[in-house]
Amino acid sequence: MEDVPTMTLCETRCHLGEGPTYDAVSNTAWWFDILERRLFESRLNSLETLIHELPVMASALAKIDDRQQLLAADDGLYIRSIPDGRLTLHLPLEADNPQTRSNDARVHPSGTFWIGTMGRKAETGAGAIYALHNGDLRRLFSNISIPNAICFSPDGATGYFTDTRENVLCRVALDPATGLPTGVPSPLYTHRGVGGLDGAVVDADGVIWNARWGGGCIDAYSPEGARVRTVRVPARQASCPVFVGSDLDRLLVTSAYEGMDAAARAADPEHGRTFLLNMWARGVPESRVRLGPT
Template identity: 30%
Template sequence: MSAPELLWDARCELGEGPVWDAARRCVWFVDIKGRRLHRYGVEDGSKASWATPDQTGFALPADDGSLVCGVRGGLHRFDPGTGDFSALIEVERDRPQNRINDGFVAPDGSLWFGTMDDSEAEKSGALYRWANGVLTLMDDGYGVTNGPALSPDGATLYHHDTLDKTIYAFGHAGGRISGKRVFARTEEGYCDGPSVDSAGTLHVGLFGGWGVAKFASDGRYLGKIAFPVSAVTKAAFGGDDLKTLYCTTAWLHQSAEARAAQPLAGGLYSVRVDTPGLPQNLIRL
């Protein structure tokens, strides 16, 4: 395993949602608070950015070449060719204090994502599944949602309540979940965005924990990948061999002194690992 390498000093206040786009050989990610969508080209280090309509928790590739973005208030389609956003479906009109946070695409092309109270005060967040144009509430009562992620066999779905430092596991089959249980809790920092490798090891960004935590499929803590910045928000597998972790970071909630001590917080990083991840699925539109 290599040491973390800074790819882009993007200075995101709240970088999130890195995702490998194999077709374009790039990494997409967002700055939620900065209301920006970023694209990093792995071939030449090219960088491009777009303003988003509102705070955006993720931008995930779809089967028609577009991205589906979790914008506060609803899902939007983003056309990389024109840079245009268009609304797809409203989300939580009845919870105006909420915004959309992390998201994941299942092998069947369904989109799973969570919402959260933007002030991080109330447990008004929920977990949703969007498939065939239908939005379904799957679980409720979260402070800050992160994930979900699926085990390699698809039988276990992981989802976090970051405020509680708790990773939950559900049984998963046919787009349904059951048997919610506590899978693990983080001691160093708050459990942020998760990804799973091909061996079933869960990789969890640690907000305030200076790295990426690793958990075995039975919940055992396996240690962490240390980072030079305190808030790692998500690690996602990518590259042609799926052995590169692309990691977003943040400086949200940091004092002026902490920011001065971590001038590269908010950047996009990469780490080479030994075990490949799982392929990025495309949203079926």
């Protein structure tokens, strides 16, 4: 396992830290504590972090424009006003099923937003992956227990995702212009051993950086499915990475203490904190979500 220069960005512990994203225009990182209904806003110029309480259980966001974001939450997609935090329901998402919530999500380079759902108690097969495309929300894949690792190749021609319960990183061919599948998913990498595949992001070279829940690390996989690097994270339950900074060469990694008893938390003193890792890799800017036809 490789060690890289690492700092704690936010010492506030997340019960379930998830969904980090980065806005290069304002040099601001955003992430969630899903279970505690909190949105974190970290201004990287000053390293000041603000915490916004939410009325919904949200897990991910995408930038619409400089004043608005789209939040994926347990009952729908909400437009959030950045200046005042006001939420407006945009579209329902499994609102008729109170047993599920949103989970991992990311924007395709075309502006299509992929969102995963799952059972609140991670019930087997209770979740799905959806795509918000041209204003319509459509189901792409069903019978998923814990959807994670949603991310895309830089050219938009390949999508990746996993069901953490199965620990298989899948790839699927996409139409780069729409972000929608043109084929069926196939296995790229099967993880065996300690930990499980969690959130992921792709760098400018097409390498997939995946947080290994329970493994205290980030694993890097080539587009051909070979594990090429493993980088240590200070917390055991690393959950999701995103590239940040003016050169997109630092990796923000969230973590969680969900499911850890007092002894496990004592043995993992950095549990739930959020970190910055200096990487010998460079990301690509996060895409803006497109709410409808242009």
